[in-house]
Amino acid sequence: MVKPLNITRRRLLGAIAAAPLLWPTRGLAQPGRPATRTIPSSGEAIPLVGLGSWITFNVGNDRAARDASTEVMRNFFQAGGRLIDSSPMYGSAQEVIGYGLKMLGRPSDLFAADKVWIADGAEGRAQIDKSRQYWGIPRFDLMQVHNLLSWQAHLPTLFAMKAAKQLRYVGITTSHGRRHAELAQIMTSQPLDFVQLTYNLFDREAEQRLLPLALERGIAVIVNRPFQRGDLLDRLGRHPLPPWAAEIDCSSWAQFALKFIIAHPAVTCAIPATTSVAHVRENMGAAAGRLPDQAMRMRMAAYVAKL
Amino acid sequence: MSEWWTYDLHDLLLFSSRTYYRLFELYNLELWPLQLLTLALGVALLALWRRGGERAGRAIAVILAAAWLWIAWGFHWQRYASINWAASYFALAFALEALLVLWLGGVRGRFAIAPVTRFRQRVGLGLFLFALLVFPIMGPLLGRSWTQAEVFGMAPDPTALATLGILLFAGVRPVWWLFPIPVAWCLISGATLWAMGSPDFAIVPLAALLAVSVAVGSAVRQARDVR
Numbered sequence: 001m002v003k004p005l006n007i008t009r010r011r012l013l014g015a016i017a018a019a020p021l022l023w024p025t026r027g028l029a030q031p032g033r034p035a036t037r038t039i040p041s042s043g044e045a046i047p048l049v050g051l052g053s054w055i056t057f058n059v060g061n062d063r064a065a066r067d068a069s070t071e072v073m074r075n076f077f078q079a080g081g082r083l084i085d086s087s088p089m090y091g092s093a094q095e096v097i098g099y100g101l102k103m104l105g106r107p108s109d110l111f112a113a114d115k116v117w118i119a120d121g122a123e124g125r126a127q128i129d130k131s132r133q134y135w136g137i138p139r140f141d142l143m144q145v146h147n148l149l150s151w152q153a154h155l156p157t158l159f160a161m162k163a164a165k166q167l168r169y170v171g172i173t174t175s176h177g178r179r180h181a182e183l184a185q186i187m188t189s190q191p192l193d194f195v196q197l198t199y200n201l202f203d204r205e206a207e208q209r210l211l212p213l214a215l216e217r218g219i220a221v222i223v224n225r226p227f228q229r230g231d232l233l234d235r236l237g238r239h240p241l242p243p244w245a246a247e248i249d250c251s252s253w254a255q256f257a258l259k260f261i262i263a264h265p266a267v268t269c270a271i272p273a274t275t276s277v278a279h280v281r282e283n284m285g286a287a288a289g290r291l292p293d294q295a296m297r298m299r300m301a302a303y304v305a306k307l
Numbered sequence: 308m309s310e311w312w313t314y315d316l317h318d319l320l321l322f323s324s325r326t327y328y329r330l331f332e333l334y335n336l337e338l339w340p341l342q343l344l345t346l347a348l349g350v351a352l353l354a355l356w357r358r359g360g361e362r363a364g365r366a367i368a369v370i371l372a373a374a375w376l377w378i379a380w381g382f383h384w385q386r387y388a389s390i391n392w393a394a395s396y397f398a399l400a401f402a403l404e405a406l407l408v409l410w411l412g413g414v415r416g417r418f419a420i421a422p423v424t425r426f427r428q429r430v431g432l433g434l435f436l437f438a439l440l441v442f443p444i445m446g447p448l449l450g451r452s453w454t455q456a457e458v459f460g461m462a463p464d465p466t467a468l469a470t471l472g473i474l475l476f477a478g479v480r481p482v483w484w485l486f487p488i489p490v491a492w493c494l495i496s497g498a499t500l501w502a503m504g505s506p507d508f509a510i511v512p513l514a515a516l517l518a519v520s521v522a523v524g525s526a527v528r529q530a531r532d533v534r
Contacts, residue, residue, distance in 0.1 A: 058322045060389035062329055091321045091390045176318060229317065275323075 033080040034287030037268050039169065040218035041193045046111055048262040048287040050083030051076050051280065052224060052273035058091035068275065070100035075277045077107045079284035085196075085222065085271045086135075087115040087146050088127055094134035102136055112137055113194075113222070115173060117146035121153020128161070142194055144171035148179055148186070155190055169193035175224050177205050187213050196222040199267070200232055201260050201304050211266035220268040223261050227272055232257060239307050248296060249289025254279065258286035260300045263293070316502040322390045324503035328446070331462065332454045334386055338461070345374065345460025349439040349469065356420060356476065364419040364477060368412025371470060374460040375405035382463060397492070401463070404488040408470075411482050418477040427525045431475025434518055438469035449507055464511050467492045471518035480529065481522040490515045 036045035051073070059065035073084070086093045094114065101110065114131050116124045128143060143158050145151045151172055158170040171194030174183050180197075187195060187210070195214060199206040203225070214221045227233050236253040250256045254272070261270045272283045292300060335342065348370050355363040355370075379401035387394035412418035423431075442465040443456040459465040467489040474485055493515035500508035 055321065055323055058390050059326050060322075060330060060386070062326070062333060065326065065329065089321075089392075091392060 034284055035262075035291070037262075039193065039220040039268060041169070041220070046269055047080055047082050047284075048267075048269055049081065049258060049284050050085060050111075050113075050222070050269045050271040051081055052271035053084065053086040053093040053097060054090055054224075054273050055229070056273040056275045057086070057093035057096040059096055060092050066096055066099050067103075069096050070103045071277050072274060072280050073097070073100040074104055076280050076284065077104065077109065079281055080287075081280075081284055082109045083111040083113055083142075083222075083269050083271065085113040085224075086131075087117055088131055089115070089117045089146060094131055098134045098136040106137065110137070111141045113142040113144065113171075114140050115144045115146035116154050116158070117149055119150050121150050121157065124150075124154045124157045125161075139166055139168075141167070142169040142171055143167045144173045144194060144196055146173055148172060148174055148182060151186060155186075159191070169220075171195055171220075171222070173197070173222075173224070177203055180205060180210055184209055184213055187217055187219060192217075192219050194220045194222060194268070196224055198225040199223045199261055199264070200226050200228060201236075201257050201301060202228065202232060204301070207264075211264060215266045221266050223267055223270040226258055226261050226270045227254065236304060236307065242303060244299075247290070248292045251285070252282055254282050255286040256300065258283060259291055260297055262287060263291040263297055316498050320499070320502040321392075324505060326390055327499075327503060328451055328455045330386055330390065331457060332452060334382065334461070335454055335456065335458075338381075342456075342458045342461055345458055346439070346443075348374070349459045352469075352473065353435070353439075356473075359420040361416055361419040365413050365416060367420075367473060367477060368408050368418045371473065372405040372409040372413065374466050375401050375408060375470070377460065378463050378466055379405065382461070397463075397495075400488050400492070404470075404485070407485055407488075411484060412477070417482045418473075419479070420477060423476060423479070424525060424528070427521055428476045430517065430521045431472045431477075434472030434475065434514060435469050436472075437514070438465040438472060442468065445507060445510070449505075463492055464496050467496075468511060468514050468518075471515055475518060475521055475525075481526055483522075486519065486522065490519060 034047040034049055036047050038045045056072075057069050059069060076084075084097060086097055088094065101107075112135060114128075114135070116128055116131075118124060118127050128140070132138075132140060143161070145154045145158070155170070155172070158167060161167045162170050171192055172183065172186055172190075173196035174180070175196075175198045177198055183195065183197070186192070195210070197206050197210055199211070200223070211221065213219075233253055236257070241250065241253060241256060245256055248259055250259060258270055258272065261267055272279075274280050274283065352367055352370055355367050379398045383394045383398035383401060387397065439459050443458045446455050446457060447453050457464055459469050470485070470489045471493075474481055474489075493511045497508050497510075497512035500511075
């Protein structure tokens with residue numbers, strides 16, 4: 001199952017250059033529908049923007065807040081969204097997602113992504129089953145090892161569950177730019193379908209090794225913390241959006257930041273989290289219209305670096 | 308969590324400040340008017356202190372232990388744990404503090420009201436009155452709703468501070484075994500509020516450090532006097 005890895009600078013550059021051809025977004029999005037990118041291991045297309053649940057959906061037993069989260073989910077699905085991501089680490093977020101899905105009649109397009117987050121590998125299956133019950137779904141589409149925790153113990157379990165069709169995809173996550181070297185080693189030695197990592201206008205370390213490696217190895221990439229938990233938008237929000245942002249159909253800094261991420265050829269999906277219906281609509285709008293090419297992406301990064 | 312030391316407090320925060328204070332709001336609305344009873348118990352603690360003596364000390368311990376036990380169950384276990392998985396550990400710590408207060412203060416009589424230095428007494432009393440009377444209005448003064456008020460005997464912060472106040476004026480010598488959990492809680496709470504961006508994040512940790520400083524200073528002075 002282990003794929004050999006032989007990355008040379010030329011192969012990497014070639015892979016990056018060819019990436020738009022290998023994993024194209026499906027052109028411009030259809031009106032009202034987000035653009036998609038294919039999961040390399042299966043060819044299945046998923047929208048470039050998903051929905052995270054860190055902090056935003058951890059509202060406990062507050063019925064009003066659960067209903068508000070449901071509205072965010074409703075608008076997410078109405079705008080063509082599919083992938084929702086959560087973790088047992090996120091407090092009540094899984095239960096709140098389950099509540100929303102029940103209220104919405106579990107949309108058939110849902111792409112359910114969750115994580116296993118427990119030190120004892122023997123407890124992994126039980127935790128996954130509990131998570132599944134919280135969501136109220138028959139199986140997860142994607143199960144990821146959260147922050148590399150006990151990945152040596154969990155990955156064999158996840159691959160076995162995938163073989164038994166109890167999962168569709170297996171992945172592993174990191175965040176805040178941590179443990180990239182170890183993640184790279186896992187990406188080269190394990191037959192992963194997905195990796196999840198932090199990448200945004202200011203945190204760009206993943207461009208050096210992980211994103212090219214994902215392209216090379218045919219691993220789908222989910223991007224977390226696209227707005228640095230809001231700090232990025234707070235920082236950019238003090239400045240006006242540059243007029244040339246209209247060239248890539250950006251109407252807000254949030255869309256500017258998201259388009260920068262999802263236009264990277266290695267990125268399959270970014271997962272901003274929000275409690276606001278207006279913001280989820282705005283985020284989904286980033287996957288519509290024109291996406292920046294590489295020259296424009298460099299212009300975007302250079303521009304925000306000067307702010 | 309691996310490499311946990313590389314995370315800053317913002318990274319560890321699991322919920323928004325809106326969700327956190329809403330937790331108090333729902334808790335208060337659900338249990339109203341229990342707050343009046345716990346405030347009355349706080350006033351009773353003062354009356355017992357004024358009365359003085361060993362029996363009053365034991366009664367103070369029983370009331371205080373009941374408050375810690377209730378918060379362990381009613382707040383941490385039943386409510387806070389719904390948004391913070393660490394709250395189940397907080398519940399255990401609060402239950403342990405309740406048992407320690409009951410054992411050392413109620414059974415062993417270490418809360419017997421006895422003369423202490425005027426400074427220690429004033430700081431202890433000040434802390435207690437601050438926790439009982441000022442803490443509930445602090446949130447509303449900072450723009451939060453009255454329904455989100457944190458009340459002694461219901462909420463962990465004012466209860467921890469009130470306990471530290473009592474530990475300063477109850478007993479001949481500070482009961483050191485009873486300090487770690489309230490102080491640790493005050494530091495955790497301050498860190499949580501700081502991560503949430505609450506403007507009042509420093510108040511509880513600073514008050515706890517004041518209590519510890521005064522207790523240590525008092526113990527050092529007593530030891531010197533004995534020599």
